Amino acid sequence: MSGAWDVVVVGAGSAGLPSALSLAERGLKVLVLDELAAAGQGQHKAAIGGVRATFSDPAKILLCKESLRVFSSWSEVYGDDVGWKRGGYCFPVFGEATEKSLREILPLQKGAGLDIDWVGPDDICRLVPGIVTEGLRGGTFSPGDGQASPLQFAVACERAARSKGVEFRYREPVTAFERSGDRVTAVVTPKGRYPTEKVVLAAGAHARQVGTLLGLELPVTPDAHEAGITGPVAPFLDPLVVDLRPGPEGRTANFYFGQNREGQILFCYTPKELFVGEDREATSEFLPIVARRLVSLIPRLRHLLVRRTWRGLYPMTPDGMIIVDAVCEAPGVYLAVGLCGHGFMLGPGLGRCIASLVVDGRPTIPPEAFATVSFYRDFRQGQQETLT
Numbered sequence: 001m002s003g004a005w006d007v008v009v010v011g012a013g014s015a016g017l018p019s020a021l022s023l024a025e026r027g028l029k030v031l032v033l034d035e036l037a038a039a040g041q042g043q044h045k046a047a048i049g050g051v052r053a054t055f056s057d058p059a060k061i062l063l064c065k066e067s068l069r070v071f072s073s074w075s076e077v078y079g080d081d082v083g084w085k086r087g088g089y090c091f092p093v094f095g096e097a098t099e100k101s102l103r104e105i106l107p108l109q110k111g112a113g114l115d116i117d118w119v120g121p122d123d124i125c126r127l128v129p130g131i132v133t134e135g136l137r138g139g140t141f142s143p144g145d146g147q148a149s150p151l152q153f154a155v156a157c158e159r160a161a162r163s164k165g166v167e168f169r170y171r172e173p174v175t176a177f178e179r180s181g182d183r184v185t186a187v188v189t190p191k192g193r194y195p196t197e198k199v200v201l202a203a204g205a206h207a208r209q210v211g212t213l214l215g216l217e218l219p220v221t222p223d224a225h226e227a228g229i230t231g232p233v234a235p236f237l238d239p240l241v242v243d244l245r246p247g248p249e250g251r252t253a254n255f256y257f258g259q260n261r262e263g264q265i266l267f268c269y270t271p272k273e274l275f276v277g278e279d280r281e282a283t284s285e286f287l288p289i290v291a292r293r294l295v296s297l298i299p300r301l302r303h304l305l306v307r308r309t310w311r312g313l314y315p316m317t318p319d320g321m322i323i324v325d326a327v328c329e330a331p332g333v334y335l336a337v338g339l340c341g342h343g344f345m346l347g348p349g350l351g352r353c354i355a356s357l358v359v360d361g362r363p364t365i366p367p368e369a370f371a372t373v374s375f376y377r378d379f380r381q382g383q384q385e386t387l388t
């Protein structure tokens, strides 16, 4: 490849960081540009760090299986601690309809090689100590899933990428692309002009705006989600727990939480009415609602001390699936956008897929799975992932 850089990655977040690393591991000279001051300062650091492959969509399953391999072996392969904890994911179930839908996707998940099964109420009580038992029917448990620290991962991934020769330039918003015909020839920021023939767009919540600079209409619209973290308590909870029930207050859909290796509980819920836009001001209603949900599920947690809450954005697509593709209208441009609510866990698998698209001209996943993440799919036809 000619040009000063083989590839310029726009965005040093959940998609851009592992993509840059994978591209460098494939022998390419990579530059990463980000408008913020450091790695992972966009939505990446808003994630609570859940990592699982137990979805119902084959593309997500395959990409996240690869991510799980990367997260779980990170310290041996790259040397840094990324806070990996293999505690599994647990979906406790209280309703007949939820039991039916979770049981229905088990054959697909097992067929994809996932270690997941239905377990009875006693097992759920062992996995989630203190959980209320009234109406508890059992649930699913996938022991191979886990959690990692987005903050530690951003630092570690940037360090690993730098060690492979990747250059990072921060506080450099990409404002234009120079082109010759359809092809990109350089990426432009207020501080410089960076010659390249290949560009990976990994601009998260700003994907639509960056796409516009290339005349692309990227269907990515951010909506806001809140999370929080407590002070540390003695380790008692191995899995990340997802309660799929809507909240009794009428404002929330599912709700999920887990305990990190430092003993802190991280928690989130999905609002029933989405907050579309880029407003990242924390709301006053989040903590009272989430605290009630947490305590009503595990009453012994009423003594927890909450340290802070925050609000971040999901870069959403109309069908809730990511967009990973090579752009036909602009050869040399690749998309790693629309990561929705699962960008942290998708990142490393997605990064390898992008590197394969750039270097080998084909994705790491089979064509029928790739079709569901393609930029050229019909976004109106898509199915929302069963497991949010």
Ligand SMILES: Cc1cc2nc3c(=O)[nH]c(=O)nc-3n(C[C@H](O)[C@H](O)[C@H](O)COP(=O)(O)OP(=O)(O)OC[C@H]3O[C@@H](n4cnc5c(N)ncnc54)[C@H](O)[C@@H]3O)c2cc1C
Residues within 6 Å of the ligand: 010, 011, 012, 013, 014, 015, 016, 033, 034, 035, 036, 040, 041, 042, 043, 044, 045, 046, 047, 048, 049, 050, 051, 172, 173, 174, 175, 202, 203, 204, 205, 206, 207, 210, 224, 225, 226, 227, 268, 311, 312, 313, 314, 315, 336, 337, 338, 339, 340, 341, 342, 343, 344, 345, 346
């Ligand atoms: C409360 C909350 C909890 C979450 N929990 C989880 C979880 O447990 N597990 C999980 O997998 N996911 C989780 N997520 C989702 C996850 O955070 C996102 O899906 C993911 O971070 C999106 O990655 P991204 O690379 O698309 O965007 P980002 O990580 O935001 O990266 C995009 C980067 O592009 C840069 N950029 C944008 N425009 C430009 C420009 N013009 N020029 C230069 N740089 C630019 C931005 O500064 C940013 O650094 C959570 C999200 C929230 C809000």
